[in-house]
Amino acid sequence: MLAIEVQVGRTGALTPVARLKPVFVGGVTVTNATLHNLDQVRDKDVWVGDTVIVRRAGDVIPEVVRVVPEKRPADATEFQMPGQCPDPECKSKVERLESEAVYRCTGGLYCPAQRKQALLHFASRRAMDIEGLGEKLVDQLVDGGIVHTPADLYDRQKLNAASLAELERMAEKSAANVIAAIEKTKSSYLARFLFALGIYHVGEEVAKILARHFGSLEGLLNADWDALIVEKERVQKENTRRRTKGGALLDPILPGVGPEIMQSVANFLSQQHNRDVIEQLRKSGAVREESPPSVVQGGSVICKTFVLTGTLPKLSRDEAKELIEAQGCKVAGSVSRKTDYVVAGTEAGAKLAKAEELGISVLDEAGLLELLKGKR
Structure with missing residues (x-):
């Protein structure tokens, strides 16, 4: 093993990679082999300068299997994960x-x-x-x-x-x-x-x-x-x-x-x-x-459950949901007896009919905004 270098993946994960003296494995010449992570480097006791056994995992990715300890040279060095991105x-x-x-x-x-x-x-x-x-x-x-x-x-x-x-x-x-x-x-x-x-x-x-x-x-x-x-x-x-x-x-700090x-x-x-x-x-x-907006005081909308249905005049479905959740409230996907408000736009359909059947308060976009601002 000539060196251990670190590669940075697309998600920021750092992977130690062994740079090897060229060796023929499974029909191909291998010069690099993954060491996966620092724990595996330590578990296998891999040092730079070691002679190692290499295989192609799944006949594709070369990996270091183990060290040949009796061949470790006196000048072998232990690998350390860098403290900064390489x-x-x-x-x-x-x-x-x-x-x-x-x-x-x-x-x-x-x-x-x-x-x-x-x-x-x-x-x-x-x-x-x-x-x-x-x-x-x-x-x-x-x-x-x-x-x-x-x-x-x-x-x-x-x-x-x-x-x-x-x-x-x-x-x-x-x-x-x-x-x-x-x-x-x-x-x-x-x-x-x-x-x-x-x-x-x-x-x-x-x-x-x-x-x-x-x-x-x-x-x-x-x-x-x-x-x-x-x-x-x-x-x-x-x-x-x-x-x-x-x-x-x-009271918990940042619950969740x-x-x-x-x-x-x-x-x-x-x-x-x-x-x-x-x-x-x-x-x-x-x-x-x-x-x-601050959560409305007095319990008027705190911990209430809303259901959105139809197309609102100005707000998209995601924007309306974000407004409601910013108040600490929940947006559900279906109407039930646990629903507090149904916000209905055009072409509301079955959810609106269900709300009317259960006697649940129905709001339009303006009513929703007024409620969240504490005006009703």
Whole structure:
């Protein structure tokens, strides 16, 4: 084994790879073999300079099976996982969560190795929902050096209809449609924006919890995450103790978000590269500056269940859902006796009929907005 190098995958996972003196295995000459992760390197006691047994797993991927210990030279060196991303353009902090074997680069919005995946996730339907920005177009934008981060999508000096129209399979009308789709995503709600950032372990539900807790992007960025994690763990331990004694429990810190997820957010936000991209996105208008409306006091809509049906005049189904969930309420897919409100648009259909049959309050779009603002 001549060296152990580290590759960064599309999702930021770091994989140690053995660089080998050429050896003939299964009909092909092998010069590289995967070591999977640091745990396997340690379990197999692989050092640089060792003589190793290699096989082609499934007759495809070469991997190191074991070391020949009696052939270890005196100058063999132990492998250490780097503390920074090995990509010279990135150099973001590398993290390893306690429950995982994989080390990851935290420069998700900036790291060149993660660039395409970051853009595809950012543009996906449940994230910013940029229609027309698919894999083939992202490949051209990244490979051509036009787009480096999600913020570049909103920079019309870097990406505009003219530059898009020059790409393969992009006519003027298609290019104009993509730019219009990007512009349409401006002023996104915080939860959707946070999910779009692609922070490891932050799915849609966690993004909604964070958005409700902090209320604004500024609040989340300025949070003392180290203190929050310490307090989260303290409250968890104290509540465990109180449960055994039948005592009253303390209010949880960020319920539904564990310390590992909080640490992942903290690591992501600790990288200046990521913060720079977030600031560029903020300045471009990609996320709403203001906090979402405060939850109506007095219990009028707290913990209520809504069902959406039909087409609303101005709000899309996703926008209406985000407004409701920003209040801490639930949006269900079907009408039942547990439903508190049905929000009906044109062509409402069976859900509206079911609501009327059960005597459930029916709101139009204006009524929904008034309710969420506490005006009714």
